[in-house]
Each structure stands twice: as C-alpha cells, then as structure tokens.
Amino acid sequence: MNERVIFQSAVPLDNPYRCAGSLKAWQDEVAANALGNSRLMLALSVGFTGPLLQPLSVEGGGYHYRGGSSIGKTTALVSAGSIWGGGGINGYVDTWRATSNGLEGVAALHCDTLLCLDEIGQIDAREAGQVAYMLSNGQGKTRAGRGGEARKAAEWRVVFLSSGEISLAQKMAEDSRNRRVMAGQEVRIVDIAADAGAGMGIFEDLHGFESPDALARHFKAAVSRNYGHPSIAFLKKLVDGRVANIDRAAELMKAFQEQNHIAGADGQVSRVLARFALAAAAGELALEFGVLPWKSGDAFAAAKTCFEAWIDGRGGTEAAEDRDAVATVRRFLEAHGSSRFELILGDQGVADQTIDTRVVNRAGFVRHRNDQREYVFLPEAWKEVCAGMDPGRVARVLVQRSLMEVGSDGKPQTKQRLPGINKPARCYVVSANILAED
Ligand SMILES: Nc1ncnc2c1ncn2[C@@H]1O[C@H](COP(=O)(O)OP(=O)(O)OP(=O)(O)O)[C@@H](O)[C@H]1O
Ligand SMILES: [Mg+2]
Structure with missing residues (x-):
C-alpha cells in the first residue's frame, strides 16, 4: 500500500523524529x-x-x-x-x-x-x-x-x-x-x-x-x-x-x-x-x-x-487512600492538637463543664480517659480534618488500626456527652496513639 499522506499545519512544526549515526x-x-x-x-x-x-x-x-x-x-x-x-x-x-x-x-x-x-x-x-x-x-x-x-x-x-x-x-x-x-x-x-x-x-x-x-x-x-x-x-x-x-x-x-x-x-x-x-x-x-x-x-x-x-x-501495597488516611489525621493533630481543642473532663464522669480555657476556631474536644489522651470530633469538624478525603473511609481505616473508638453497633461514630449539648452527640473519638503510629 503506497498511500501518500501530506500533513498541512498552520505553523511549521519542529520535527524531533530525526535520524543520525547507525x-x-x-x-x-x-x-x-x-x-x-x-x-x-x-x-x-x-x-x-x-x-x-x-x-x-x-x-x-x-x-x-x-x-x-x-x-x-x-x-x-x-x-x-x-x-x-x-x-x-x-x-x-x-x-x-x-x-x-x-x-x-x-x-x-x-x-x-x-x-x-x-x-x-x-x-x-x-x-x-x-x-x-x-x-x-x-x-x-x-x-x-x-x-x-x-x-x-x-x-x-x-x-x-x-x-x-x-x-x-x-x-x-x-x-x-x-x-x-x-x-x-x-x-x-x-x-x-x-x-x-x-x-x-x-x-x-x-x-x-x-x-x-x-x-x-x-x-x-x-x-x-x-x-x-x-x-x-x-x-x-x-x-x-x-x-x-x-x-x-x-x-x-x-x-x-x-x-x-x-x-x-x-x-x-x-x-x-x-x-x-x-x-x-x-x-x-x-x-x-x-x-x-x-x-x-x-x-x-x-x-x-x-x-x-x-x-x-x-510505602507498601495497601491503597494509597488508606495509607494517607492516618497521615492526614496525624498531620491535623500535630498542627492543631494543642490549640484548637477544648479540654473537657474525662475519667471524672460526664463532662458537663469545660475547664477554663479559651479555644479559637474549635475543631473538637480533648480529654484523658484510662490514662490516655483522646480527641473527640463532631461530624462536621471531622470533614475538615479529612481534608477532602472520604470521611467515612478515613474513619474505617482508623478503626482497623484500633486508633478510633467503635460504638456498640460496630460503627466508628459513638455517642458522647459534650459540654453545652444537652443530648449525647454522635462523635468520632481518636486515640492520641495516632501520633506515634508508623
Ligand atoms: N550517577 C552519577 N554519578 C556522578 N555524576 C553523575 C551521575 N550521573 C550524572 N552525573 C554527572 O552529572 C551531569 C548531569 O547529568 P544528568 O543531567 O543526567 O543529571 P540529573 O540527575 O538530570 O541532574 P539535575 O537534577 O541537576 O538535572 C553529567 O554530565 C555527569 O557529569
Ligand atoms: Mg536533569
């Protein structure tokens, strides 16, 4: 088949397909x-x-x-x-x-x-x-x-x-x-x-x-x-x-x-x-x-x-989103762990009052329970933490790694009593151990 093709372009094109040597x-x-x-x-x-x-x-x-x-x-x-x-x-x-x-x-x-x-x-x-x-x-x-x-x-x-x-x-x-x-x-x-x-x-x-x-x-x-x-x-x-x-x-x-x-x-x-x-x-x-x-x-x-x-x-063969999930939450806590969380009472029972602190641009609450520090997020704040990733998927990954509390129904959201909210609210509870996770 000897078909002649002529390409006509609006501007002269540089042709990189040149040959030299052997x-x-x-x-x-x-x-x-x-x-x-x-x-x-x-x-x-x-x-x-x-x-x-x-x-x-x-x-x-x-x-x-x-x-x-x-x-x-x-x-x-x-x-x-x-x-x-x-x-x-x-x-x-x-x-x-x-x-x-x-x-x-x-x-x-x-x-x-x-x-x-x-x-x-x-x-x-x-x-x-x-x-x-x-x-x-x-x-x-x-x-x-x-x-x-x-x-x-x-x-x-x-x-x-x-x-x-x-x-x-x-x-x-x-x-x-x-x-x-x-x-x-x-x-x-x-x-x-x-x-x-x-x-x-x-x-x-x-x-x-x-x-x-x-x-x-x-x-x-x-x-x-x-x-x-x-x-x-x-x-x-x-x-x-x-x-x-x-x-x-x-x-x-x-x-x-x-x-x-x-x-x-x-x-x-x-x-x-x-x-x-x-x-x-x-x-x-x-x-x-x-x-x-x-x-x-x-x-x-x-x-x-x-x-x-x-x-x-x-860094391994798991899905990139799963690997990034932990990193994203950890990065948030590293940056804001001490500034954007309101300290609440933990082991002492129901937290009905905050300890006298002022938190600007609150992302959630922090408390000590069983000798552990925990961060408590309301669902809307959790979306911010997940920075554009699927919040449900991030939560599931954390649950798999025992970094998030699960409710009695096995779901990542648990009911928590929080200061200023009369009824228990659905929250995500993240263990501070996430900061030490590899
Ligand atoms: N593996 C090497 N070890 C030492 N010197 C090297 C090596 N590879 C290249 N060079 C030197 O570096 C010069 C630049 O090489 P090359 O352009 O391939 O590097 P490059 O990795 O693209 O660097 P850059 O990031 O600066 O563009 C080469 O001419 C050579 O002198
Ligand atoms: Mg180069």
Whole structure:
C-alpha cells in the first residue's frame, strides 16, 4: 500500500523524529552500556511501548524518575529519547516548563511514540496535578470556537518519561492551597527513585568506565551521534507479522504480571504492575526483534527491580487512600492538637463543664480517659480534618488500626456527652496513639 499522506499545519512544526549515526553504533554505545543498570534499561524499554498502546488497548501514562541533582536522571531520558530522535540542543527531550495548554500540543505531537519531560520542578504547582491526568487520559480541554461552538479537543495516546528532584506529590504540595495528590494521579505517573542504591546514582554497572560521571558523559555523547534508528527498526519488525507480534506482546505482558503478582495488594498496585508489565513486554519484544542487544529476560529483570523500588517508595501495597488516611489525621493533630481543642473532663464522669480555657476556631474536644489522651470530633469538624478525603473511609481505616473508638453497633461514630449539648452527640473519638503510629 503506497498511500501518500501530506500533513498541512498552520505553523511549521519542529520535527524531533530525526535520524543520525547507525543502529549498530546505538546498540554498542548506548543499549549495551545500559545493561545491568535497571533504571536505564527500564527507560529504554519504555521507549518502545508507544506503538503497542493502541493494539494492546492499554492506557497511557508516565514513569517519573525522582532523585537528587546530577545522578543521571536526564541521562536516562535522553538515552530513551534517542530511540525516536534527537538533534538540536536538547535532543529529543522536552521540558515540563510549559503551561498545560502548551503541553497539550506537545503531547499530541508525540502520539503513539514517546514523550520525555525533564525537570518536573519547573511546572506551575497549580497545574501539575491536572497535567498528570490530562497527559495520561489523552484528551485536552474542550474549548469554545469563535462562534461559541465546542471545538474538538486535541487527543493523543502517549507514554511519557519524566524526571525531577521531587515527586508529583511534592510538586503539588508546593501550591499554597496544599493540594493532596490523588490516588488516581499516583497510578498515572509512577514514581521511581532514580538512585539505584549502589552508591553510583542511577547506575549499578559502570561497564569499565572509571566513574559514574564518565559513564553519564559517555551516554550523552553517544546519543548525540546516534539516534532515531532504533524506533524505525522496531516498527519495521512490528508491522512485519503484526498480529503474531501483538499476540506475543500481550503474552509477555501477562507473564510479567503473573510473575510479579502480589497477593492481597490493592487494585492500584495491580494497575501500576500493568504499567511496568507494558514496559517489560516492550523491552523483551525489542530484544527479540534484535533491536536491543540484551538477552532474553533482561528487560523483565530490570522492570521488576524498578517495580520493587516503586513499592518501596510508596510505602507498601495497601491503597494509597488508606495509607494517607492516618497521615492526614496525624498531620491535623500535630498542627492543631494543642490549640484548637477544648479540654473537657474525662475519667471524672460526664463532662458537663469545660475547664477554663479559651479555644479559637474549635475543631473538637480533648480529654484523658484510662490514662490516655483522646480527641473527640463532631461530624462536621471531622470533614475538615479529612481534608477532602472520604470521611467515612478515613474513619474505617482508623478503626482497623484500633486508633478510633467503635460504638456498640460496630460503627466508628459513638455517642458522647459534650459540654453545652444537652443530648449525647454522635462523635468520632481518636486515640492520641495516632501520633506515634508508623
Ligand atoms: N550517577 C552519577 N554519578 C556522578 N555524576 C553523575 C551521575 N550521573 C550524572 N552525573 C554527572 O552529572 C551531569 C548531569 O547529568 P544528568 O543531567 O543526567 O543529571 P540529573 O540527575 O538530570 O541532574 P539535575 O537534577 O541537576 O538535572 C553529567 O554530565 C555527569 O557529569
Ligand atoms: Mg536533569
């Protein structure tokens, strides 16, 4: 089929999909030196995932390398970018320094290939969260046209690699409105510690280079000479026997998921596992095609190491909301535990009078019972404590951890007598032990 397609755009577009050097030189100088370096191997594997998104019907999303300065994060991004293109000053890599509108255009330009976004620190904290959803969900904002009609929003399907000294969650917390990262954002951009823990930043195997610094400089030099060929070689093989190749990719993905399945883990963990499985499968497929000069199983092993690093960084395999529940309540008590609670009598019986204190902007009551300090919240105040999370879910998590009193009906709300209220009121009672919880 020889169909000629001419794309006419309103403005001249920068074409990052350039080629230079050779596939052989790229394999010898870039891919071979990535071997044994899990973060780089994952980045290269991710580089081949774009064309598999649509045939495998999997969702797009991002992989974010987080870590201190000069440990090789950008090096990983430019290496993966060299699969698709390069040239110019920054090679194939784009930056987070953009508005969400600008990033829509950039994402659409990288549909089904790879998008590399360097330095998450540079995006406006207010936009970071929205952008995380936007890039992964594949749709821009719907805008009104000149006549007020709805214009078609830009659409794309993209996998992106990102880097930065902080995580998306930390970026969003910079916003003065103190936005929390939502669990949905966390599964869309998976956060991987860039430092591989071998004392050499992102590297684990130096391949005879005298220092990690020298290896990093080698990578940057090598990808400035050789780029663009690996994606072409991969795509040629992929379309040659397309159906069988896609089946093979699906099979590899499934195998990775089965090998790394964690029994009892939350659904969010399985979803992220699928994201790592996609990268692992793309890497194995690229090595089966002879594009990556590695041996069978290498891409799986690298993806597994990074998946474990993700679980470590996340703090376990429970749902993110459950993990955050305790932290949110604890943060509230750390900040306001001594200023916004009215001291009431505890062991002495019914508290019908307050001890002479003045509390401004009261959030609840505090009392001592059975040698324990307890915080008592009325339902409306409890919503404030939960800061936008589901108050019922937060309460259930605290009950599970024996940090909240349960009523005789097993529910987290208990009836309490409080000063100034004639009838017993439904309250949440939180033990001060929460401040010592790990
Ligand atoms: N693992 C490493 N150990 C020591 N030096 C390194 C390492 N990786 C990179 N460098 C040095 O740091 C320079 C910058 O590398 P790179 O751009 O990859 O770092 P980065 O992690 O992105 O840093 P930044 O956060 O400042 O952007 C390299 O040219 C190299 O000299
Ligand atoms: Mg950098």
